[in-house]
Amino acid sequence: MRNRAAVGVRDNDRVSVDPLPVALDVDTGIDDACALLLAALHPALDLRAVTCVGGNAPLADVVRNTLTVVETAASVTDVYAAVAAGADRPLLETPVDARHVHGDDGMGDLGLPGPVGEPAAYHAVELLRKTTVTCAAEGRPLTLVPLAPMTNVALFARTHPEAFARLGRVVFMGGGAQVSNATAAAEFNVFHDPEAAAIVLDACATLGVPVTMYGLDVFYAPTVTRTAGRALVASGTAVGRLAGGLIEFACRRFGAEEATIGDAGAVASLVVPDAVRTERLPVRIELSGTWTRGRTIVDTRGDGVDLTHDPHGLAPALIDVCLGIDGAAVAALWLSTIAGEWS
Numbered sequence: 001m002r003n004r005a006a007v008g009v010r011d012n013d014r015v016s017v018d019p020l021p022v023a024l025d026v027d028t029g030i031d032d033a034c035a036l037l038l039a040a041l042h043p044a045l046d047l048r049a050v051t052c053v054g055g056n057a058p059l060a061d062v063v064r065n066t067l068t069v070v071e072t073a074a075s076v077t078d079v080y081a082a083v084a085a086g087a088d089r090p091l092l093e094t095p096v097d098a099r100h101v102h103g104d105d106g107m108g109d110l111g112l113p114g115p116v117g118e119p120a121a122y123h124a125v126e127l128l129r130k131t132t133v134t135c136a137a138e139g140r141p142l143t144l145v146p147l148a149p150m151t152n153v154a155l156f157a158r159t160h161p162e163a164f165a166r167l168g169r170v171v172f173m174g175g176g177a178q179v180s181n182a183t184a185a186a187e188f189n190v191f192h193d194p195e196a197a198a199i200v201l202d203a204c205a206t207l208g209v210p211v212t213m214y215g216l217d218v219f220y221a222p223t224v225t226r227t228a229g230r231a232l233v234a235s236g237t238a239v240g241r242l243a244g245g246l247i248e249f250a251c252r253r254f255g256a257e258e259a260t261i262g263d264a265g266a267v268a269s270l271v272v273p274d275a276v277r278t279e280r281l282p283v284r285i286e287l288s289g290t291w292t293r294g295r296t297i298v299d300t301r302g303d304g305v306d307l308t309h310d311p312h313g314l315a316p317a318l319i320d321v322c323l324g325i326d327g328a329a330v331a332a333l334w335l336s337t338i339a340g341e342w343s
């Protein structure tokens with residue numbers, strides 16, 4: 001078993017032994033699983049907590065899938081992350097799963113044995129509170145990475161604003177400036193719980209937590225080929241079989257020769273920030289609209305526009321919106337991490 005503190009991180013010939021503390025909020029989910037593996041295995045990241053929310057699949061499936069992925073990662077490295085179950089439905093909306101994308105079990109129907117462990121005995125909101133406070137007290141503020149509908153994160157913000165304010169940063173997968181998927185206007189995670197997304201952006205603005213939106217404008221670019229997926233499976237390791245199986249399932253499901261690693265790109269952006277191009281822009285969540293509910297309204301009009309004359313007032317949140325990505329670099333990072341080539 002590799003000890004990440006002892007191994008250290010090779011970064012342009014600089015070896016760091018201070019990995020970034022992160023927590024992932026997930027609805028595992030094929031690409032959430034890809035993200036969890038990267039967060040658990042890459043030595044630049046210290047995966048401290050994983051919270052589960054209903055989204056791609058019902059909550060019970062999400063918890064099982066998440067525990068399975070974390071236990072698989074733990075077979076090759078030290079993973080200290082607790083896993084906790086959170087909200088099983090959006091704040092107001094009716095849950096709508098995405099099993100047509102992620103499989104009947106929510107994670108590629110790979111026929112894996114169930115996990116050995118159980119989730120924490122307490123709620124996801126409590127795990128987020130405890131982890132945020134602990135990391136802040138250690139002087140290493142937590143980076144929270146929501147990769148799912150933001151119900152848990154909104155509940156955390158409203159229940160424990162003093163703890164939420166101690167987050168180092170929020171990097172969420174959701175929304176899109178120009179691209180949508182769940183509807184013609186909205187991305188799935190924001191569409192699933194628009195009120196939660198609005199609450200989180202409001203809390204970040206009010207409490208001074210920097211926030212990055214890793215949305216659909218960049219989400220699809222990092223891809224892994226079916227051939228690479230097959231090679232991972234053939235490697236015979238538990239991590240390779242899981243990761244490669246997910247890629248192969250996604251290729252089969254969409255009749256494609258390559259699959260996006262989706263949510264994993266948001267995690268990768270923490271390790272290789274230069275692979276992503278961002279612009280700081282005002283963003284609102286559309287909470288009404290006949291056909292646009294759940295859209296992230298990204299104001300790209302630029303400096304020439306006098307926002308004080310905006311009839312709807314100033315946007316509450318200025319967000320680093322990801323608008324460009326080196327997809328090949330991100331995919332290469334993921335593949336090499338899964339293959340254990342960083343050690």
Ligand code: BDR
Nearest residue numbers: 029031098147188189263
């Ligand atoms: C998002 O929706 C889910 O299906 C994926 O896991 C990702 O978080 C993309 O819209």
Ligand code: CA
Nearest residue numbers: 029032147148
């Ligand atoms: Ca997800």
